[in-house]
Each structure stands twice: as structure tokens, then as C-alpha cells.
Amino acid sequence: MGEYDFLLRFALSDQDVDPESCVDALYSAGCDDATIGIGQKGRIALNFTRKGNSATEAVSSAISDVRKAIPKAKLVESRVT
Numbered sequence: 001m002g003e004y005d006f007l008l009r010f011a012l013s014d015q016d017v018d019p020e021s022c023v024d025a026l027y028s029a030g031c032d033d034a035t036i037g038i039g040q041k042g043r044i045a046l047n048f049t050r051k052g053n054s055a056t057e058a059v060s061s062a063i064s065d066v067r068k069a070i071p072k073a074k075l076v077e078s079r080v081t
Contacts, residue, residue, distance in 0.1 A: 001051050001052065001053055002051065002052065002053070002054075002055075002058075003049060003050070003051050004048075004049070004050055004051075004052060004055045004058040004059070004080065005047070005048065005049050005080070005081045006047075006048050006050075006055070006058070006059055006062070006078065006079060006080040006081060007045065007046070007047050007048075007077065007078070007079045007081065008045070008046045008048065008059070008062060008063065008066065008075065008077070008078055009043060009044070009045045009046075009075070009076050009077040009078075010043065010044050010045075010046075010066060010070070010073040010074060010075055010076060011042060011043055011073065011074045011076050012042050012043065012044060012070065012072075012073055013072035013073070013074075019038035019043075019044045020038060022038075022044060022069060022070050023036055023038070025069035025070065026046070026065075026066065026069045026070070028069065029065045029066070029068040029069035030061075030065040030068070031046060031048075031062065031065050031066060031069065033048055033049055033050050034046040034047060034048045034049075034050075034062070035047045043076075044070075044073070046062070046066065048062050050062055055080050059078060059080065063075060063078075
């Protein structure tokens with residue numbers, strides 16, 4: 001199992017207007033291996049270091065965890081670093 005570093009950026013819906021309120025939900029949903037950025041209005045960015053059998057598996061599981069916390073968030077960028 002390897003460790004992968006990647007960035008995910010999401011656009012928030014109008015219902016998720018306060019990204020700070022999303023931070024606790026993200027940690028509870030399993031995103032405690034990410035640094036969360038909320039600097040741009042209507043967006044949230046997560047820099048992950050996540051273990052997985054492949055980069056694809058690590059990224060997919062992270063996207064799934066984010067969607068558990070913020071179901072209406074739309075992925076706008078995914079970048080493996």
C-alpha cells in the first residue's frame with residue numbers, strides 16, 4: 001500500500017455557503033488526512049496525503065468521503081502531486 005499526495009477542489013452549492021461549517025463534517029466523514037482550504041468564496045480545496053493500493057483508489061476514496069460530508073459539492077479539479 002502506497003501513500004499518495006493529491007489536491008481536490010470542489011465548488012459548493014448555495015446550500016453550503018459557509019465552508020467553515022463544512023470543515024467539521026469533512027473530518028467526521030474521513031477527511032482527517034487532508035489540509036482544508038476555504039479561502040475562495042464558493043470553493044473548498046483539500047490537499048490529501050492518503051494511503052491506497054493505487055493513486056486512483058486513494059483519490060476515489062477521498063472524493064467519496066467529501067461527498068458524504070457535502071453531498072452537493074461538485075468536483076472541479078483533481079491533481080495528483
